[in-house]
Amino acid sequence: MIGDGGFAVTATELRTAVARRLRLTVMVFCDGSLNRIELKQRALGYGGTATRLDDIDLVALAGAMGCDGVRVTSAAELEKATTGLATRTGPLLVEACIDPAQYEAQFQGGVAY
Numbered sequence: 001m002i003g004d005g006g007f008a009v010t011a012t013e014l015r016t017a018v019a020r021r022l023r024l025t026v027m028v029f030c031d032g033s034l035n036r037i038e039l040k041q042r043a044l045g046y047g048g049t050a051t052r053l054d055d056i057d058l059v060a061l062a063g064a065m066g067c068d069g070v071r072v073t074s075a076a077e078l079e080k081a082t083t084g085l086a087t088r089t090g091p092l093l094v095e096a097c098i099d100p101a102q103y104e105a106q107f108q109g110g111v112a113y
Ligand SMILES: Cc1ncc(C[n+]2csc(CCOP(=O)(O)OP(=O)(O)O)c2C)c(N)n1
Pocket: 002, 003, 004, 005, 006, 007, 009, 029, 031, 033, 034, 035, 036, 037
């Protein structure tokens, strides 16, 4: 499990997972932001700076490396996308589109609880 910012700097590891035929499921939580850092910036009174991520089609990115990918926007879609993992022969990327608003509730004075 990884955020979209973290995945942006590690994405090509998927190619190794394909080459090694690893039955790995990589779940990317996509909120278009380095969100916890953005929240810390705002808590310190700065506007968000250099913390937004432009959209990347992660399913297409995975496909370019020979990796299956699926985009989900709900728990039901996630459940459907992750059935049959035990019979897979290679990695699966799950692009999970999430609303970052929930993080703000966990954030008080720049500290994540
Ligand atoms: C290789 C590397 N580069 C930069 C950082 C600094 N860093 C820590 S958290 C973070 C943002 C991560 O954003 P994301 O993965 O989207 O998480 P979110 O808070 O949005 O869930 C960054 C850039 C790091 N830890 N490691």
